[in-house]
Amino acid sequence: MTKSEAIFERACKVIPGGVNSPVRAFGSIGGTPRMICSADGTHMTDEDGNTYLDFVGSWGPMILGHNHPAVKEAVIKACEDGLSFGAATKREVEMAELICSSIPNVDMVRMVNSGTEAVMSAIRTARGYTGRDKIVKFMGCYHGHSDALLVQAGSGVMTAGIPDSAGVPKGCTQDTLSAVYNDASSVEKLFETFPEEIAAVIVEPVGANMGVVPPAPGFLESLRSLCTKYGAVLIFDEVITGFRLGFTGAQGYFGVDADLVTYGKIIGAGMPVGAYGGKREIMSCVAPVGPVYQAGTLSGNPVAMAAGLAQLTILKDHPEIYQELNEKGDWFYGEVKRLLEKTELPAQATSCGSLGCIFFTNTPVVNYETAKTSDTSLYASYFKHMLENHIYLAPAQFEAMFLSAAHTREELVGVLDVMRGFFLKDN
Numbered sequence: 330m331t332k333s334e335a336i337f338e339r340a341c342k343v344i345p346g347g348v349n350s351p352v353r354a355f356g357s358i359g360g361t362p363r364m365i366c367s368a369d370g371t372h373m374t375d376e377d378g379n380t381y382l383d384f385v386g387s388w389g390p391m392i393l394g395h396n397h398p399a400v401k402e403a404v405i406k407a408c409e410d411g412l413s414f415g416a417a418t419k420r421e422v423e424m425a426e427l428i429c430s431s432i433p434n435v436d437m438v439r440m441v442n443s444g445t446e447a448v449m450s451a452i453r454t455a456r457g458y459t460g461r462d463k464i465v466k467f468m469g470c471y472h473g474h475s476d477a478l479l480v481q482a483g484s485g486v487m488t489a490g491i492p493d494s495a496g497v498p499k500g501c502t503q504d505t506l507s508a509v510y511n512d513a514s515s516v517e518k519l520f521e522t523f524p525e526e527i528a529a530v531i532v533e534p535v536g537a538n539m540g541v542v543p544p545a546p547g548f549l550e551s552l553r554s555l556c557t558k559y560g561a562v563l564i565f566d567e568v569i570t571g572f573r574l575g576f577t578g579a580q581g582y583f584g585v586d587a588d589l590v591t592y593g594k595i596i597g598a599g600m601p602v603g604a605y606g607g608k609r610e611i612m613s614c615v616a617p618v619g620p621v622y623q624a625g626t627l628s629g630n631p632v633a634m635a636a637g638l639a640q641l642t643i644l645k646d647h648p649e650i651y652q653e654l655n656e657k658g659d660w661f662y663g664e665v666k667r668l669l670e671k672t673e674l675p676a677q678a679t680s681c682g683s684l685g686c687i688f689f690t691n692t693p694v695v696n697y698e699t700a701k702t703s704d705t706s707l708y709a710s711y712f713k714h715m716l717e718n719h720i721y722l723a724p725a726q727f728e729a730m731f732l733s734a735a736h737t738r739e740e741l742v743g744v745l746d747v748m749r750g751f752f753l754k755d756n
């Protein structure tokens with residue numbers, strides 16, 4: 330038995346499924362999770378001393394690679410000053426100024442502790458601002474695990490095949506309307522049915538929790554027009570795309586304005602942070618200025634702010650990082666697509682900048698229904714092959730592959746070779 334297996338055995342006795350977040354359990358791909366004990370640059374090391382070239386990057390925030398020296402130094406310095414005060418600090422003001430001075434349509438921002446919290450709070454703010462109750466979300470988009478959003482959600486719930494979570498009272502989801510990703514007409518119909526009841530449309534500007542599903546040309550623009558027409562708030566959930574597609578996230582990348590934006594772990598360089606922000610008029614509804622209540626002792630935690638500030642400052646000061654990262658993504662996923670043209674397996678790659686994924690289906694993937702046609706048992710075999718070759722991918726089909734600025738072309742060429750061994754093995 331490996332050390333990872335032994336620890337997992339202990340874990341299963343005291344933690345549901347042995348993990349603190351379902352996808353980590355390796356449930357859909359088989360085997361036992363590797364117990365990771367350290368990470369540096371592009372590599373993670375497990376308790377047995379195995380190293381892996383990592384393409385999860387803590388689900389996105391390690392855009393500069395693990396354990397970046399500037400981030401580490403900032404965290405150590407902040408720890409010396411104290412771990413948590415539950416009081417206002419200069420660092421959180423600096424963080425808010427950095428975000429508000431750079432991100433389109435974000436005049437004010439509130440720090441929270443996770444993407445789930447950010448989205449839950451943004452929805453409440455949109456409802457408070459509009460005085461309306463209904464929200465529109467897209468099937469296959471994942472916005473964290475708050476009650477109202479666990480309706481045909483992506484990520485772990487999609488992997489587990491749980492369309493609606495147990496434990497969520499009907500009352501909590503009765504105002505959640507589902508639309509079809511990449512189909513603006515499905516949203517238009519909902520607005521026609523409920524012209525004055527929809528508070529917000531929330532979307533992952535790039536679907537990244539049903540695998541990676543880029544927005545079709547015009548889709549985000551149509552959402553913008555519909556929200557403007559019907560007086561609803563357009564929320565971009567940028568937990569994955571924020572500070573990844575570019576410093577200005579999906580808004581800048583696609584040139585579409587949102588009213589509210591939510592962020593997650595990337596704001597804290599991997600520390601537990603989230604944020605929601607947007608137009609002054611809307612954010613002024615949030616307590617203590619306005620009547621929408623939201624609070625948290627650890628919100629704006631000084632250590633997390635220090636980590637995030639260090640990473641975001643590097644990203645802001647070096648726009649070439651994004652250019653290089655996106656070029657690297659275009660090149661790498663382009664090579665993957667060329668490789669898949671030669672395979673006899675039903676397989677296709679999708680990508681947007683540094684985000685990408687492989688679906689095991691010949692049906693073009695554009696939304697939840699088509700993503701679900703992927704043969705997840707083939708994904709499991711692919712994952713296993715990559716892991717055996719020390720390449721760590723998301724342990725579930727309906728997740729993204731994250732390239733970081735730290736990944737080198739040489740490493741990626743090596744990954745393509747390993748992929749060739751799986752996809753072209755009979756050729």
Ligand code: HOZ
Nearest residue numbers: 350351352353388484538
């Ligand atoms: N929900 C995350 C993927 N979209 C997984 C979180 C985790 O396991 O850390």
